[in-house]
Amino acid sequence: MNERPLSPFLIYxxxxxxxxxxxxxxxxxxxxxxxxxxxxxxxxxxxxxxSFERARVFFRHWTLQLVMLxxxxxxxxxxxxxxxxxxxxxxxxxERAQARRSGWFVIASTVLLTALSMWVAVREGNxx
Amino acid sequence: xxxxxxxxxxxxxxxxxxxxxxxxxxVWFIFSLSTRADLGRSAWLEFVAIPxxxxxxxxxxxxxxxxxxxxxxVVIEDYVxxxxxxxxxxxxxxxxxxxxAVLGALAVAKIAxxxxx
Numbered sequence: 227m228n229e230r231p232l233s234p235f236l237i238y239x240x241x242x243x244x245x246x247x248x249x250x251x252x253x254x255x256x257x258x259x260x261x262x263x264x265x266x267x268x269x270x271x272x273x274x275x276x277s278f279e280r281a282r283v284f285f286r287h288w289t290l291q292l293v294m295l296x297x298x299x300x301x302x303x304x305x306x307x308x309x310x311x312x313x314x315x316x317x318x319x320x321e322r323a324q325a326r327r328s329g330w331f332v333i334a335s336t337v338l339l340t341a342l343s344m345w346v347a348v349r350e351g352n353x354x
Numbered sequence: 355x356x357x358x359x360x361x362x363x364x365x366x367x368x369x370x371x372x373x374x375x376x377x378x379x380x381v382w383f384i385f386s387l388s389t390r391a392d393l394g395r396s397a398w399l400e401f402v403a404i405p406x407x408x409x410x411x412x413x414x415x416x417x418x419x420x421x422x423x424x425x426x427x428v429v430i431e432d433y434v435x436x437x438x439x440x441x442x443x444x445x446x447x448x449x450x451x452x453x454x455a456v457l458g459a460l461a462v463a464k465i466a467x468x469x470x471x
Contacts, residue, residue: 258422265454272461278395347388
């Protein structure tokens with residue numbers, strides 16, 4: 227038997243708020259890979275012109291552009307939902323209705339902030 | 355890592371502290387990146403070489419990796435039942451996170467301390 231505590235959403239009856247919890251993990255794991263990508267980018271930048279060029283080609287590939295988009299969405303979701311978690315830690319918003327409302331707020335703010343960052347990027351004359 | 359009482363609360367607190375720190379650092383980072391995605395090499399080097407930019411990038415990366423390590427640790431604990439497999443994955447995760455921290459910090463140090471690129 228496993229004596230360590232498991233996360234609540236693995237134990238209790240299904241509720242749609244659990245999906246938010248699961249997505250929080252998923253976006254977190256994705257950004258763990260993002261952290262490694264950032265490390266690679268920094269190392270490539272610190273290297274010579276050739277290493278920078280290799281990294282540029284790598285990041286310009288459409289699959290990586292897709293990953294970057296996913297990372298952007300992940301960042302804003304994890305940020306919004308993370309703030310929600312921090313509020314819970316301070317004992318705020320535990321009521322069921324409040325938790326549902328803040329859940330929807332997280333989704334809305336993810337969409338809004340992602341759109342905003344895309345707009346900023348496009349306005350500055352870039353791709354993603 | 356087994357979670358004794360003191361360990362558990364330390365982990366919890368570290369996760370929260372890094373989370374709060376990542377709010378301004380992350381927003382700064384993503385804003386900087388989305389407004390400069392198409393800069394060339396020399397412009398990027400110039401950007402990172404500015405002392406407070408270099409400090410912010412290193413701080414962001416280190417706090418991010420620490421937060422990531424803590425998060426991945428919980429995920430492994432939750433999903434991997436077999437003890438030896440769990441231990442191996444935890445060690446692997448620690449190794450990867452620590453390596454990335456050292457590599458990233460060294461890279462930024464090289465850029466920031468190098469002679470003006």
